[in-house]
Amino acid sequence: MYNIAVYFQLHLNATRGGVKSIPNVQFQRSEARKHLKLMMAPRDSGEIITDSMIPDFLVTSSMIDRWLAIDPPVFRVRSDFDPILEEIERAYVFGFFFSALAAAVVTVERMLNSTRIDLHPYVSPKIKQLWDKGPTNDWQPNIDALVTWGYLSEKLAGELQQLYELRCKYLHTGSLADLEKDSFQAINVAYSVLKEIVGFPPRLFGMTNGALKILNAADPLFQVFYKPHIIATPEVEGTPPQPAGLTTRTS
Numbered sequence: 001m002y003n004i005a006v007y008f009q010l011h012l013n014a015t016r017g018g019v020k021s022i023p024n025v026q027f028q029r030s031e032a033r034k035h036l037k038l039m040m041a042p043r044d045s046g047e048i049i050t051d052s053m054i055p056d057f058l059v060t061s062s063m064i065d066r067w068l069a070i071d072p073p074v075f076r077v078r079s080d081f082d083p084i085l086e087e088i089e090r091a092y093v094f095g096f097f098f099s100a101l102a103a104a105v106v107t108v109e110r111m112l113n114s115t116r117i118d119l120h121p122y123v124s125p126k127i128k129q130l131w132d133k134g135p136t137n138d139w140q141p142n143i144d145a146l147v148t149w150g151y152l153s154e155k156l157a158g159e160l161q162q163l164y165e166l167r168c169k170y171l172h173t174g175s176l177a178d179l180e181k182d183s184f185q186a187i188n189v190a191y192s193v194l195k196e197i198v199g200f201p202p203r204l205f206g207m208t209n210g211a212l213k214i215l216n217a218a219d220p221l222f223q224v225f226y227k228p229h230i231i232a233t234p235e236v237e238g239t240p241p242q243p244a245g246l247t248t249r250t251s
Helices: 015-020 025-040 061-069 082-093 097-122 139-148 154-171 179-197 220-229
Strands: 005-012 075-077 205-208 211-214 230-233 246-250
Touching: 005 220, 015 025, 015 061, 025 061, 025 082, 061 082, 075 220, 082 097, 082 179, 097 139, 097 154, 097 179, 097 220, 139 154, 154 179, 220 230
Parallel strands: 005 246
Antiparallel strands: 005 075, 005 230, 205 211, 211 246
């Protein structure tokens, strides 16, 4: 039996790691400014836009600081709410803190609901009060379920509980005095949840010779969230077998 190479359709956000690895701080920030200029380009433009077309003064030092401070998943599988996920980074970097917080909170709520609903038929123990139940605005039952099934750590569960309190604060009549700080907290928690569920977590994937390798294809999380995004590529007759594991491509 031959191994086959496997391709994923995924979202790739790898520029930040390369920029952060630059030892010269001035050059690092110069490279970050180039990426931020391109983030400003209209997405629906029919023209080719380069960073040299956008003046330096439109990218402030605080924007660069915020871009370097956050850590989105490098890889993640696509979802039906990708536009919301992408707005988290853009809104925070450009200083729209409430929009960034709102996008992060919506991302977490959708992720908790979809993960609990989609995994429930395939995991144990079954949770009677959640069985065959749709989305809920109450995060705690979803958090408890995912901790019980081993898909959230106790530490991340605690951070989610704190974020739920922030959600309620801004949803109702809470003070806006700490909006920037609270926005940063919400973003970090949202990215942590994404990395645990749809961001190729270490429990399911490793890296071998520059390619992702499946460690546990039988895990319900892999079956539900990753397998549907696989494009299998069988060997062409007369060519040597491909190495086991995953090769990635962007879409």
